[in-house]
Amino acid sequence: PLDTTALIDAIDGLVTRAGRAPYRVLIVEDSSTLADYYALLLRQAGMQPRCLDTPLRVLDELTDFLPDIILMDLYLGACNGFELAAVIRQQATYAGIPIVFLSAERNLGKQMNAMRLGGDDFITKPVDPDRLAASLASRADRARGMRALMSRDSLTGLLNHTHFTDQLDIEVARARRQQQPFCLAMIDIDFFKAVNDQYGHPVGDRVIKSLARLLQQRLRKTDIIGRYGGEEFAVILWADLADSFRVLNDIREQFSHIRHQASDDSFHATISIGVTGWPQQDGSDALYEAADQALYQAKHQGRNQVVA
Ligand code: GH3
Ligand code: MG
Ligand code: MG
Ligand code: MG
Ligand code: MG
Numbered sequence: 330p331l332d333t334t335a336l337i338d339a340i341d342g343l344v345t346r347a348g349r350a351p352y353r354v355l356i357v358e359d360s361s362t363l364a365d366y367y368a369l370l371l372r373q374a375g376m377q378p379r380c381l382d383t384p385l386r387v388l389d390e391l392t393d394f395l396p397d398i399i400l401m402d403l404y405l406g407a408c409n410g411f412e413l414a415a416v417i418r419q420q421a422t423y424a425g426i427p428i429v430f431l432s433a434e435r436n437l438g439k440q441m442n443a444m445r446l447g448g449d450d451f452i453t454k455p456v457d458p459d460r461l462a463a464s465l466a467s468r469a470d471r472a473r474g475m476r477a478l479m480s481r482d483s484l485t486g487l488l489n490h491t492h493f494t495d496q497l498d499i500e501v502a503r504a505r506r507q508q509q510p511f512c513l514a515m516i517d518i519d520f521f522k523a524v525n526d527q528y529g530h531p532v533g534d535r536v537i538k539s540l541a542r543l544l545q546q547r548l549r550k551t552d553i554i555g556r557y558g559g560e561e562f563a564v565i566l567w568a569d570l571a572d573s574f575r576v577l578n579d580i581r582e583q584f585s586h587i588r589h590q591a592s593d594d595s596f597h598a599t600i601s602i603g604v605t606g607w608p609q610q611d612g613s614d615a616l617y618e619a620a621d622q623a624l625y626q627a628k629h630q631g632r633n634q635v636v637a
Contacts, residue, residue, distance in 0.1 A: 351377040352469040355396035357387060357413065358431070359406045367400065367431075367461070374462035384413050391423050397469040403432030403443060411446045418447035422495070425476055427468040431456065482556040484534060485541035493555025493563055497613045500553070500565055504607050511565055512573035513616040514604040515624045516540070518560040519632040524598060528591040533560075536589050536598055543587070547580050563620075570606035570637055577602050578635045585633060599633035606637075 354376050358364040364380040371378040379394050381387060384405050390396075399417070403410040414428050427449040434440060440451045450464060480492035488496065497513065504511055518524075518540065525533040537560055544554050544562065557563040566573045585599045603624030610616045627636040 351375055353396045354378045355399045356380045358402040370458045384408050398465055399428045401428055401430055403430050403434050411443055414447040427472050485556050487541055488555040490557055496553055501613055510569045511567050512570055512604050512606045513620045514564045514577055514602055515620040516562040516600050516602045519599045519601055521560040532591050539587055543584055573604055574637050581635055601627035601632045602635040603627055604637050
């Protein structure tokens with residue numbers, strides 16, 4: 330069953346956080362005069378524009394700038410906006426970014442064609458500044474909401490498996506760029522099948538949620554928590570291996586003291602944790618493998634422990 334409370338909480342949190350960040354708008358326009366003008370309008374509307382005049386770099390810009398929305402001129406000299414939109418839409422990661430076309434093209438057939446190839450709206454030049462800002466803001470807002478919804482696990486509100494693995498790739502790249510160490514931990518509830526068997530699935534769900542809540546309370550805002558599988562969590566900690574180990578061991582200890590309530594009984598549960606660090610392991614596959622191996626060892630050695 331879908332736990333809407335956790336989901337709504339998670340989205341509220343995201344919307345509140347997202348609400349503070351200005352919308353990032355990638356402007357793809359071959360006329361620098363026009364690009365500068367749109368950038369000015371959008372900046373005045375509180376957004377964060379970035380201009381791109383060469384369509385060849387569009388995929389790099391998407392990874393680099395992570396725009397909420399793309400404002401694209403239809404005729405770009407070297408290629409046209411239709412073609413570029415089609416290229417962007419082929420990348421699964423960017424499929425959700427709205428593309429708003431901007432052009433003097435008044436031919437309805439061509440406008441329809443642009444939409445069919447992946448555009449979300451069509452604004453004709455000369456633009457009405459208010460209409461431009463309002464249209465971009467409402468589309469960017471909905472796209473953010475949709476992304477938040479799709480990246481969250483419905484029981485816990487944590488990042489889901491797909492989003493977590495995408496995020497780990499991004500964080501590995503960030504660590505390499507900034508030479509900043511971080512750790513990956515895999516956390517698994519011990520003998521969880523027995524909890525379900527003995528107390529029922531809904532009680533099991535509450536145990537999962539209590540672990541999710543504990544992780545959210547104990548880890549830093551910059552750390553990243555995902556529900557990796559049923560009763561398995563993955564965490565990215567921005568700390569070195571020694572510090573991460575200490576924090577995780579505290580969490581393990583604290584979790585083991587939580588008294589879980591069943592209908593006419595109460596019980597305790599424990600977790601096992603495998604942790605590994607960057608740069609000791611460089612690359613997502615190596616990190617997953619090492620953390621998994623450490624988790625396996627923690628289970629094998631008797632559970633309720635952290636292994637690095
Ligand atoms: P181990 O200590 O080796 O991890 O033992 P375990 O029993 O936890 O491991 P196993 O992988 O055999 O069982 C995991 C169980 O978790 C099986 C599955 O029914 C249960 N599970 C997975 N997802 C959920 C969920 O969302 N809610 C509940 N209540 N149970 C879940
Ligand atoms: Mg043009
Ligand atoms: Mg298992
Ligand atoms: Mg388990
Ligand atoms: Mg498991």
